[in-house]
Amino acid sequence: MRKLLIFIWLSIFMQCQTQNIEESTFLQLNNKVEKFDVLTFQKLKKNNNYLIKTEDSTVKSFSYKNGFVEYFYPQNLYFNLGKNFHKNGIIKDKGISFNEGSAIGIWYHYNEEGKLIKKEDTDSGYLFKPRDVVKYCEKNNIGLSKGYHERDGYQTSVYKNELDGKKVWKISYLISLNKQEKEVKLTLDGQTGKVIKREEFPYDSY
Template sequence: MNKILIFLWLSINIQCQTQKVIIPQTDKFFEKFNIENFNKSAVRGMLELQNNGEKSLQDFQSPGYRERNYNSDSFFKTNKFFFNNGNIEKKGVLFNVGSQVGIWYYFDESGKLIKEENTDEGYIFTPEDIVKYCKKNNIELSKGYHESEGYQTSVYKSELNGKKVWKISYLISFNKQEKEVELILDGQTGKVIKKEEFPYDSY
């Protein structure tokens, strides 16, 4: 009997752990872009770095530089933008394909923190809730970096009639035809406000 109880407890604990949504963290501290290394190693204006399942892509912006960081096990990425002098301009987290989430940090050209923006303000239905909703409803979200230009589910914040909402766009297959679904969820409750389907042509 004790063995059965222990097994059940372990099963529940493992399920809880697998359901936990991991979102990358950023901080409000100063960072410096390595311009010298980028200029030396970049190929056609792009530098790709790999480290323990994480991929970093560095490129030019106009003006300045950008760094995108992807984790192969995460639905989220971090973006960092830098001034021409290499000092951090802003940084934060986004869905791999979609809107900003959490706190974004903004700096002046000298590297001084000038603003913190809570991009989740007004949303009780959180980014973690979105991931769980998609999993429950068999909506595939992209993990990590994808080189292909194929369709990927997107998650964006928006407003509808003055109300904060989430917009999820994804593909379904029906009778060997693909359709794009646009789903609007209430940003407070997560309830479906609107659902539309459109013919999808991949060409």
């Protein structure tokens, strides 16, 4: 009996440790001013992209007309840490998003001198939080995208939206019925998480 209790305790401990490691990796977000390494990017970029892959994560950087973008994707999480930079390399805004979907939680916004000008709660108005969406998907066998993926193939997406003035979640994913794939579009109430609408559409990957 004692051995069984020790085994159960160790299992719970390891689960908590894993979760804490994932959370600490995921939640490395603060309001400090940051600067993009423009020189290194210009030196190492290929086709306007710079990709760094390890066993645990992927960092993707690229430039566009108004500045630079950097995404950090932990390999085993449904979320990424995104950072947008002004042309001068100073941070423009940063925060967390679903890997395929909307921004979540707190986002910080800065001017070109690096002054914090806005702290935005992107979950405002949602009582059914991002973690609740994750639990809903896991419970209903909806496969969310973990880590970094190239832009090929279908990935489940989760977006915030409004329907008749109400905050909602939009979840799009694939199912297979009778050897045919269909795209399912769910609309969840942003307050309760209840399904407001469910639609199915034929899906052709070609």
